[in-house]
Amino acid sequence: xxxxxxxVADALVAAGINFICTLPDWNMARLIERISxxxxxIHVRLAREEEGVGICAGAxxxxxxxxxxxxxxxxxxSANGLTTTSLQFGIPTLLIVYYxxxxxxxxxxxxxxxxxxxxxxxxxxxxxxxxxxxVTRTIVGATVxxxxxxxxxxxxxxxxxxxxxx
Amino acid sequence: xxxxxxxxxxxxxxxxxxVVASAxxxxxxxxxxxxxxGNFRSRTLGLASSIGLGIxxxxxxxxxxxxxxxxxxxxxxxxxxxxxxxxxxNLIHIVFDNSVYESSGSSPTxxxxxxxxxxxxxxxxxxxAIWASDVGGFVxxxxxxxxxxxxxxxxxxVEHGIVPGIASPTTDDTENKYRFxxxxxxxxxxxxxxxxxPEL
Numbered sequence: 234x235x236x237x238x239x240x241v242a243d244a245l246v247a248a249g250i251n252f253i254c255t256l257p258d259w260n261m262a263r264l265i266e267r268i269s270x271x272x273x274x275i276h277v278r279l280a281r282e283e284e285g286v287g288i289c290a291g292a293x294x295x296x297x298x299x300x301x302x303x304x305x306x307x308x309x310x311s312a313n314g315l316t317t318t319s320l321q322f323g324i325p326t327l328l329i330v331y332y333x334x335x336x337x338x339x340x341x342x343x344x345x346x347x348x349x350x351x352x353x354x355x356x357x358x359x360x361x362x363x364x365x366x367x368v369t370r371t372i373v374g375a376t377v378x379x380x381x382x383x384x385x386x387x388x389x390x391x392x393x394x395x396x397x398x399x
Numbered sequence: 400x401x402x403x404x405x406x407x408x409x410x411x412x413x414x415x416x417x418v419v420a421s422a423x424x425x426x427x428x429x430x431x432x433x434x435x436x437g438n439f440r441s442r443t444l445g446l447a448s449s450i451g452l453g454i455x456x457x458x459x460x461x462x463x464x465x466x467x468x469x470x471x472x473x474x475x476x477x478x479x480x481x482x483x484x485x486x487x488x489n490l491i492h493i494v495f496d497n498s499v500y501e502s503s504g505s506s507p508t509x510x511x512x513x514x515x516x517x518x519x520x521x522x523x524x525x526x527x528a529i530w531a532s533d534v535g536g537f538v539x540x541x542x543x544x545x546x547x548x549x550x551x552x553x554x555x556x557v558e559h560g561i562v563p564g565i566a567s568p569t570t571d572d573t574e575n576k577y578r579f580x581x582x583x584x585x586x587x588x589x590x591x592x593x594x595x596x597p598e599l
Contacts, residue, residue: 252457275456277485280477287446288481291419291453294439294576295583296591299453317443318450322576 237394238263240365241329244372245300246273250327252297253277254285258304258331260395265302282307286314289326298380300327305334305348305389306341315355315385325379327372328387331395332361338392352387359387363394400534402495402557403428406466408538415586416462416491416545417454417579421447421471423502424561425495429466430568436582440568440575445474448492452482455490461586462489462545469496469510470503476519482550483524491544492520492552497559505559520552528552 235243241264245253255265256279268276275292279285282303289299303311308330319326332338334345352359358378360371372388379386402425410432419439420426426440439454441447451465472479472494482490498511510516520528527549531537537555544551570578584591 252453277452277456277481280481281475284446284449284475284478284481287441287443287449287475287478288453288456290446291450291455292457293453294450294579295454295457296580296587296589297453297457314443314446318441318446321442322572324576 234398236263237365237368237390237397239267240368241372241390241395242267242271244369245329246271247369248327248373248376249298250274250300250376252289252292252299253302254279254288254299255302256280256282256285256304256307258333260392261302261304261331261390264395268302281310283311283314286311286318286326290318290322290324293324293326298376299325300329302329304331306344308348308387309344309351312351312355315357319385320355323383325383326385327376327379328357328385329372330387330389332389332391335361335389335391348389357385357387359389361389361391363391365394365397365399368394400555400557402497403562404534405495405537405555405557406432408534409541412538412542413464413545414462416464417458418464418466419447419451419454420466421468423468423471425466425468427565427567428562431565436578437586439579440572442572444471445478447471448475448478448482451490451492452478452485452487455487456485458583458587459487459489462491463487465490465492467492467494468501469494469498469508469516470500472516473508473510473514479520479523479525479552486550488548488550490550491541493541494552494554495557496554497557499559501559501561517552517554520554525552526550529554531555
């Protein structure tokens with residue numbers, strides 16, 4: 234049996250991610266547990282999301298394919314780093330973002346309200362994952378896009394997807 | 400003590416160490432004293448140390464020096480605990496502490512008051528964290544860190560003020576990135592660009 238978190242972890246391996254920074258959210262607990270168990274990457278546990286933007290940038294400068302796993306509140310925390318490091322220098326990073334405040338979640342609709350407008354404002358392309366069938370092709374495709382465009386690309390993860398089991 | 404005298408004293412000693420400089424006066428002075436494609440200049444206050452950490456973890460056989468300031472470090476204090484926990488043995492974090500936000504009008508930082516950045520680094524878990532009290536001590540600390548295998552934090556109290564007459568680096572940010580990455584390709588003897596992704 235695999236949860237949605239397992240599918241996302243498998244897809245990150247398939248995408249060739251080899252450097253990954255994480256800061257937890259309850260709904261990503263299984264995903265981060267899997268990330269900590271894989272040997273495909275260097276895993277750095279963060280204390281604040283914006284430092285992950287810098288750490289991923291440093292890793293990219295040496296030839297790594299980096300990903301930053303966080304909640305959308307952390308995406309908001311990272312706005313300056315994404316702008317004046319990632320976008321300003323042209324540095325790719327796959328942003329794997331738990332979408333608090335998406336449909337069928339409670340308590341965080343405010344951060345949900347501003348998540349997509351913030352990504353629009355920064356000119357960061359994003360894809361929303363709500364279905365298990367789309368996980369691998371979306372994460373692999375978003376990784377190709379971030380590396381090719383040399384800009385961050387975000388994949389937003391819905392709660393029901395992460396909690397799904399099959 | 401002046402920052403430029405510290406930088407001059409180590410410019411001939413860093414060898415092929417990679418150097419990440421914080422947004423601020425240290426960058427202008429360092430790029431003038433030690434022009435190299437192995438220099439990378441951060442634009443985000445606080446993130447020089449994080450960029451250096453990402454490089455150090457990815458290239459554990461290379462020495463990485465971060466030239467930071469007190470204002471920059473104060474903006475990313477949690478980065479000290481992240482660096483200490485992830486534990487690269489090849490990272491040397493140097494902080495020129497002039498107790499002001501020099502590049503943005505010279506108003507004071509908390510190190511003009513009670514905050515001791517070396518004590519903070521120690522408490523965050525850096526195995527070696529020291530104040531250098533003169534240029535000689537600074538050079539010794541940097542040389543020992545370059546020769547050793549220990550995550551190191553070196554603080555040095557300096558007067559504020561950027562040396563007049565030094566021009567800012569003329570490379571723009573994307574050029575700095577490409578030159579740095581081409582430098583890594585040469586140093587490491589491997590391709591970074593054009594590898595690993597599907598071609599149309």
